[in-house]
Amino acid sequence: NLFVEYIGSQFTGIKFTDVPINPRITDFQFVLSFAIDYTVSTPHTPTNGKFNVFWDSSNLGPSQVDAIKSSHNNVRVAVSLGGATVGGKSVQFQPSSIDSWVNNAVSSLTQIIQRYNLDGIDIDYENFQNTDPDTFAECIGRLITTLKRNRVINFASIAPFPDVEEYYLALWNRYKNVINHINFQFYAYDSSTTxxxxLKYYDTAVSKYRGGNVLISFSTERDAGGLTVDRGFFDAASILKKQGKLHGIAVWSADTSKSNGFRYDEEAQSFLVS
Incomplete structure (x- = not known):
């Protein structure tokens, strides 16, 4: 009974209050997209762990976070780190060293998380041009561990997809004890997915992230990949639910769901509590 909604990356004027929230959902997580360790000035360049806000903070600011959490006691708000692009170029995970990156990341993210009254972080780095899996695992693993130990966050998730799994599996195998769930990007698969x-992709993910809570996911973007709602997503979800395998649903993203009145987001929540 966990529902995850990514929000804020496309600057469509989306607000938390636009999104329907089923009160019967035990854990509703908004995930602000994204905080990136790049400069906010153009051209955007890597900062070795000094994170800045790159989501639509004018509509999704500290007061709006406080308001949505106050009005819905099942809502928690997290921030996703990384993402695919910034300013039209790939966001690279590019630490100068493990120690310096972790120190900078802990400091900068603590400030952001406390300013916005956030509850968790999500890891969604997708490009690793100059980094090996061991470095990624140590940087992210130490970051999550430190933020949890300092009681800055109370949950952490990761958002892997097939092309980058060697990085996320290195992280999982070393630091699974501090990762609460996996928002696996099943929409990264081909749009012809049946x-x-x-179901085969899901079983494969579960076998790789052994012992983890793997969420199924869909995208509401036009020409989305993977198994979309109109091609049988809920058929697959029903099978997993009957088998006792369904841990929750993640949606990318509220920004595009707004155009169809959040029809599928609402349906996903109703499905989880049915």
Whole structure:
């Protein structure tokens, strides 16, 4: 009974209050997208762990976070780190050293998290041009561990997809004890994905992230990949639910869901509590 909604990356004027929130959902997580360790000035360049806000903070600011959490006791708000692009170029995970990156990341993220009254972080780095899996695992693992130990956050998730799994599996194998769930990007698969293939992909993910809570996911973007709602997503979800395998649903993202009145987001929540 966990529902995850990414929000804020596309600057569509989306607000927390636009999104329907089913009160029967035990844990509703908004994930602000994104905080990035790049400069806010153009051209955007890496900062070795000094994070800045790159989501639509004018509509999703500290007062709005406080308001949505106050009005819905099942809502928690996290921030996703990284993302695919910034300013039209790839966001690279590019630490100068493990120690310096972790120190900078802990400091800068603590300030952001406390300013916005956030509850957790999500890891969604997608490009690793100059970094090996061991370095990624140590940087992110130490970051999550420190933020939890300092009681800055109370949960952490990761958002892997097939092309980058060697990095996320290195992280998982070393630091699974501090990762609460996996928002696996099943929409990264081909748009021809069938229900049968989706179930196979899910079982593969579960076998790799052994012992973890793997969430299924779909995208509401136009021409989205993976198994979309109109091609049988809920058929696959029903099978997993009957098998006792369904841990929750993640949606990318509220920004694009707004155009269809959040029809599928609402349906996903209703499905989880049915």
């Amino acid at each position: 229900v049968r293939q989706f």
